Amino acid sequence: MSNVAASATPSVSGFDVPRHVAIIMDGNGRWAASRGLPRSEGHRRGVEALRRAVRAAGDLGVKYLTIFSFSAENWTRPASEIRDLMGLLKRFIRNDLAELHSNGVRVRIIGEREGLSPDILGLLQEAEELTRANQNLTLVVAFNYGGRQEIARAARRLAIEVSEGRMTPDQVTADAIGGALDLPELPDPDLIIRTSGEQRLSNFLLWQSAYTEFVFLPVHWPDFDRAALESALSEFYRRERRFGGLAAQAGG
Ligand code: IPE
Ligand code: IPE
Ligand code: MG
Numbered sequence: 631m632s633n634v635a636a637s638a639t640p641s642v643s644g645f646d647v648p649r650h651v652a653i654i655m656d657g658n659g660r661w662a663a664s665r666g667l668p669r670s671e672g673h674r675r676g677v678e679a680l681r682r683a684v685r686a687a688g689d690l691g692v693k694y695l696t697i698f699s700f701s702a703e704n705w706t707r708p709a710s711e712i713r714d715l716m717g718l719l720k721r722f723i724r725n726d727l728a729e730l731h732s733n734g735v736r737v738r739i740i741g742e743r744e745g746l747s748p749d750i751l752g753l754l755q756e757a758e759e760l761t762r763a764n765q766n767l768t769l770v771v772a773f774n775y776g777g778r779q780e781i782a783r784a785a786r787r788l789a790i791e792v793s794e795g796r797m798t799p800d801q802v803t804a805d806a807i808g809g810a811l812d813l814p815e816l817p818d819p820d821l822i823i824r825t826s827g828e829q830r831l832s833n834f835l836l837w838q839s840a841y842t843e844f845v846f847l848p849v850h851w852p853d854f855d856r857a858a859l860e861s862a863l864s865e866f867y868r869r870e871r872r873f874g875g876l877a878a879q880a881g882g
Pocket of ligand 2: 654655656657698699700701704828830832
């Protein structure tokens with residue numbers, strides 16, 4: 631099959647489930663506005679959609695699920711909304727961490743940690759440490775995350791190596807940059823899903839998405855469910871991934 635990455639996981643349906651699915655969870659505010667509800671209610675319902683997404687992805691055999699939960703640019707929103715979003719993240723970790731752990735989910739975080747409040751930092755660290763040895767599904771939470779900022783962090787890490795004489799400038803290759811990102815061992819996403827109908831990346835996984843397939847779903851994030859994930863996957867299965875080569879060679 632043409633869309634099979636070398637590492638794809640075989641699924642019961644006979645298709646090869648993408649190893650890494652990433653989601654831009656968008657449309658909470660519009661979901662709420664269309665029902666005459668406050669935006670905070672959209673975010674609250676968005677957390678329920680996240681629970682469904684994690685469960686469905688795990689059941690389907692996805693190995694890595696990355697979710698865009700708060701962007702580096704989301705700090706420009708009103709303070710009250712930022713408070714709501716921070717509160718939800720804290721509650722999500724406090725309420726759901728034990729269950730994620732018992733389901734074998736490993737939690738990883740990408741994004742800038744510097745400047746985060748100590749309580750958030752502590753919870754993020756607790757989630758990563760508790761679930762460190764889990765192997766069923768890796769849930770990567772992109773929090774205070776921007777793709778450009780991540781690439782800049784990687785460049786800075788390499789610049790330090792060069793300035794301290796541990797690397798030469800000609801060793802600054804694409805592989806070296808990839809290896810200096812927030813989570814170097816994370817495979818590139820096979821599929822990025824964005825809900826709400828918007829068709830843009832909004833600074834998500836810029837480096838990693840060079841050959842990612844994009845699926846834009848018309849549903850707002852609070853309405854996301856297993857059927858929505860399955861519809862994105864069936865669209866993914868129709869794609870032909872070539873990685874710059876010829877169709878017959880793709881995927882080996
Ligand atoms: C996604 O929903 C949640 C975050 C960005 C944190 P939005 O809050 O962006 O909802 P819309 O796009 O305004 O509808
Ligand atoms: C992207 O959504 C960020 C998250 C989903 C966390 P936004 O709603 O912030 O993106 P724009 O502003 O519509 O591009
Ligand atoms: Mg939005």
